[in-house]
Amino acid sequence: EVQLVQSGAEVKKPGESLKISCKGLGYNFPSYWIAWVRQMPGKGLEWMGIIHPGDSETRYSPSFRGQVTISADKSTTTAYLQWSSLKASDTAKYFCARRFRGSTSPYFDPWGQGSLVTVSS
Amino acid sequence: QSVLTQPPSVSGAPGQRVTISCTGSSSNTGAGYDVHWYQQLPGTAPKLLIYGDNNRPSGVPDRFSASKSGTSASLAITGLQAEDEADYYCQSYDRSLSGSVFGGGTKLTVL
Numbered sequence: 263e264v265q266l267v268q269s270g271a272e273v274k275k276p277g278e279s280l281k282i283s284c285k286g287l288g289y290n291f292p293s294y295w296i297a298w299v300r301q302m303p304g305k306g307l308e309w310m311g312i313i314h315p316g317d318s319e320t321r322y323s324p325s326f327r328g329q330v331t332i333s334a335d336k337s338t339t340t341a342y343l344q345w346s347s348l349k350a351s352d353t354a355k356y357f358c359a360r361r362f363r364g365s366t367s368p369y370f371d372p373w374g375q376g377s378l379v380t381v382s383s
Numbered sequence: 384q385s386v387l388t389q390p391p392s393v394s395g396a397p398g399q400r401v402t403i404s405c406t407g408s409s410s411n412t413g414a415g416y417d418v419h420w421y422q423q424l425p426g427t428a429p430k431l432l433i434y435g436d437n438n439r440p441s442g443v444p445d446r447f448s449a450s451k452s453g454t455s456a457s458l459a460i461t462g463l464q465a466e467d468e469a470d471y472y473c474q475s476y477d478r479s480l481s482g483s484v485f486g487g488g489t490k491l492t493v494l
Contacts, residue, residue, distance in 0.1 A: 306385060307421075309485060321482065324480060357428055357429065364419070364434065367475050369431060371440065
């Protein structure tokens with residue numbers, strides 16, 4: 263069974279750093295792009311960026327470029343999302359998802375269970 | 384403000400048919416990019432519902448269907464059931480942003 267298993271909930275203070283993870287299981291991890299998606303409390307989905315674990319090529323949404331860093335380690339089949347200095351506005355649930363190319367536009371399946379990040383002083 | 388526009392909410396009685404619209408622009412849906420749909424049940428991760436305009440992954444009932452015309456797409460759910468109560472999101476690709484974009488989501492309430 264193809265699965266993406268994400269790291270657990272985190273509670274951090276503003277200014278702290280954080281790295282959350284997404285482990286791919288049951289498929290050829292290096293061959294599929296992995297996307298990160300933010301969902302703020304009570305809000306919709308926002309595409310943050312993607313990484314190709316095979317060569318670590320990364321693309322960011324303009325809204326998130328410079329705010330987060332996406333990385334991956336194909337030897338451990340794990341993708342990461344990290345912040346160097348968290349803000350309260352980073353409080354959200356973060357999902358990873360495997361990307362399929364699609365005939366004209368990519369889509370995402372499956373999704374990880376989500377990692378809740380709470381930033382509060 | 385989401386790049387793709389969806390109604391915030393729709394509702395219907397069990398057994399009825401509801402539709403959810405998704406309107407984009409010439410840089411995404413109007414540029415010929417496929418629209419995909421996801422279902423997010425309360426407290427869970429989104430799940431792929433329809434891809435490539437009207438393809439259902441294994442296990443998705445044929446009560447769910449989608450269509451697209453020009454800059455707009457829509458998701459139709461027939462024979463509404465209580466278990467369909469969820470948030471629904473459309474998603475496509477935007478060439479100006481060089482990335483994927485989502486609609487703001489539509490909350491479906493089964494009366």
